[in-house]
Amino acid sequence: MALISEAALDELKRRNPCDELAGKWVNLRRSGGKMVGPCPICSPNQLSRNAARFEVTADRWVCAVCEDGGDVIRLVERVEGKDFHGAVEWLGGAQEPDPEVTARRAREREDRKAKTDAASADYREKERARLHRIWEHGEPLTGSLAADYLAGRGIEAPPGARLRCHPEMFYFHGETTDETGRRSARMIHKGPAMVAAIVGPDGRFAGIHITYLDAGTAKKAVIIDPDTGEILPAKKVRGSKRGGYIHLGGDLTTAKRLDIGEGIETVLSVRQALARDGRDLSGHLFWSSIDLGNLGGKATETVPHPTLTWRNALGHIRRQRLPGPVPDLDEPSIPVPDRIDEVTLLGDGDSDRELTKNALLRAARRFRRPGRAIRMAWADAGKDFNDMWIEEMAG
Numbered sequence: 001m002a003l004i005s006e007a008a009l010d011e012l013k014r015r016n017p018c019d020e021l022a023g024k025w026v027n028l029r030r031s032g033g034k035m036v037g038p039c040p041i042c043s044p045n046q047l048s049r050n051a052a053r054f055e056v057t058a059d060r061w062v063c064a065v066c067e068d069g070g071d072v073i074r075l076v077e078r079v080e081g082k083d084f085h086g087a088v089e090w091l092g093g094a095q096e097p098d099p100e101v102t103a104r105r106a107r108e109r110e111d112r113k114a115k116t117d118a119a120s121a122d123y124r125e126k127e128r129a130r131l132h133r134i135w136e137h138g139e140p141l142t143g144s145l146a147a148d149y150l151a152g153r154g155i156e157a158p159p160g161a162r163l164r165c166h167p168e169m170f171y172f173h174g175e176t177t178d179e180t181g182r183r184s185a186r187m188i189h190k191g192p193a194m195v196a197a198i199v200g201p202d203g204r205f206a207g208i209h210i211t212y213l214d215a216g217t218a219k220k221a222v223i224i225d226p227d228t229g230e231i232l233p234a235k236k237v238r239g240s241k242r243g244g245y246i247h248l249g250g251d252l253t254t255a256k257r258l259d260i261g262e263g264i265e266t267v268l269s270v271r272q273a274l275a276r277d278g279r280d281l282s283g284h285l286f287w288s289s290i291d292l293g294n295l296g297g298k299a300t301e302t303v304p305h306p307t308l309t310w311r312n313a314l315g316h317i318r319r320q321r322l323p324g325p326v327p328d329l330d331e332p333s334i335p336v337p338d339r340i341d342e343v344t345l346l347g348d349g350d351s352d353r354e355l356t357k358n359a360l361l362r363a364a365r366r367f368r369r370p371g372r373a374i375r376m377a378w379a380d381a382g383k384d385f386n387d388m389w390i391e392e393m394a395g
């Protein structure tokens with residue numbers, strides 16, 4: 001196979017803006033500077049209860065459920081199940097542009113990249129510091145509205161869980177433009193929230209996970225976009241969650257076992273059920289992976305769903321695709337301590353079974369070490385572990 005020059009790839013990508021192509025597969029709407037909507041890879045059949053968050057610009061796309069993203073070639077690889085060269089052909093093939101044009105574009109690209117790299121590294125570090133201040137200003141969980149929220153779901157957090165309650169968290173969604181044309185984040189809600197600290201793959205504070213709460217009911221807040229009437233997720237991540245986790249109990253320096261699952265409520269429910277059964281939990285760590293995609297991390301490729309098909313916006317019947325079982329080991333991973341000799345992966349039953357199974361298989365391969373046992377524990381179909389725990393308590 002002939003090598004394709006970077007200039008020819010650039011030309012191909014210019015001819016095929018990512019957002020235009022994605023818009024042919026699924027219906028997207030504008031939000032701030034991006035297009036958002038269902039992910040053409042994982043969303044057509046709503047594989048996950050958690051609203052898929054697919055964001056795309058002319059250059060890049062990202063999906064929080066697929067835990068994947070990239071340029072237009074990668075999008076075609078994922079949606080159409082093609083390899084790199086197949087995707088290039090699918091997009092009309094690579095053509096060598098004029099060398100002068102090539103040289104000029106290469107210079108422009110270098111300049112742009114240098115600027116955006118510097119700006120985004122700077123932004124990330126400032127945002128991290130900002131989020132750490134928010135975390136520091138949180139109130140202790142005990143006796144707080146957040147503790148009431150957990151109690152309402154039949155669970156409590158053990159000492160050491162990295163959870164706090166914040167009296168007034170802002171909720172940002174999209175962007176606004178003021179009279180001078182300056183764009184800024186659009187704040188549509190403020191109120192109390194349970195805040196969890198995210199530890200990154202390097203062991204440092206990486207961001208926060210926020211569950212917005214209703215002060216009256218101590219349940220999750222209902223957050224509505226004032227312009228569109230759309231109900232927005234009551235949970236949000238700020239900062240970076242990739243390869244990160246939320247510590248929900250246990251001693252990091254001595255524990256030999258790790259129980260890890262998708263959500264805070266899921267993991268705390270499993271902990272509570274083990275405690276009720278009289279298990280000695282002194283050697284256990286309990287972690288939330290924040291979401292299912294982050295539990296398994298990025299896959300090397302998508303695979304066809306065994307049964308599901310869908311009709312895309314062009315009217316074609318397609319086999320549903322989803323992230324496969326093989327982890328991309330070059331991507332960041334949740335840092336399971338070497339001392340851990342037993343890992344239990346918790347699979348909730350309220351997302352598509354194949355989607356969850358593949359995420360757990362990726363996690364199992366990522367966390368595999370000589371002498372370490374890895375097992376999977378499954379919630380009943382259609383339920384997460386918190387649903388099951390609430391039913392069990394109701395007896």
Ligand SMILES: [Zn+2]
Pocket residue numbers: 039040041042043052054063064065066067
């Ligand atoms: Zn997706």
